[in-house]
Amino acid sequence: MEVKYLSLLGICFILVIILGISGCTSSNNTNPQTDIAVDGNLNGQWNNAEKTSWLVAGNLKSASNTDYSQVTVKLTAYNSQNQVVGENTATTTISNGYGSINVVILVTGQPAYTNMTVVNATQNTASDTDTSKTKKKRR
Structure with missing residues (x-):
């Protein structure tokens, strides 16, 4: 009886540890590489008469509606x-789940399409968006 009780207690203890560790490692942070995507299409057009630069514009969306400061x-x-006929990086923000980009890419030929990859993103934290004000009492 005591062996069964200790075995059951040991199994419960292991489950608590496993569930506790998985609960501690999960957070509200989302993976920006999978969370941020192009909303619609990336639109490109020639940016100069020499046809050496391509202007790309598009909208971004956060699937989780997360705000990103960068x-x-x-x-x-x-x-x-x-x-590949050209590439460039750009930095923008996402607010209320949406953002936009306008990027000039120097190209060596006629672009047919453009792909976007998220390199890095910084989520807004409570301190980034805190607009509360404290009032001092007059004496």
């Missing part, structure tokens, strides 16, 4: 043969 994205332009 989002760094890498934009890569490809030609119709899927070869």
Whole structure:
């Protein structure tokens, strides 16, 4: 009887530890590489008469509606043969789940499409968005 009780207690203890560790390591932080995506399409057009720079504009969306104070994205332009013809990075913000980018990419040929990759993102914290004010009492 005592052996069964100790075995059951040991199993419960192990489960508590496993559940406790998994609970401690999970957080509200989201992975920006999977959370941030292009909302719609990235639109590109020639930025100069010489056709050496490509202007890319688009909207970003956070699937979790997370605010980011700094989002760094890498934009890569490809030609119709899927070869890289230019790339550049840009930094923006996401507020209320939405943001936008406008980036000039120096290119070596005619771009057919542009891909975006999230390089890094910093989530807003409570201290970043705290707008509370304290009032001092007059005596």
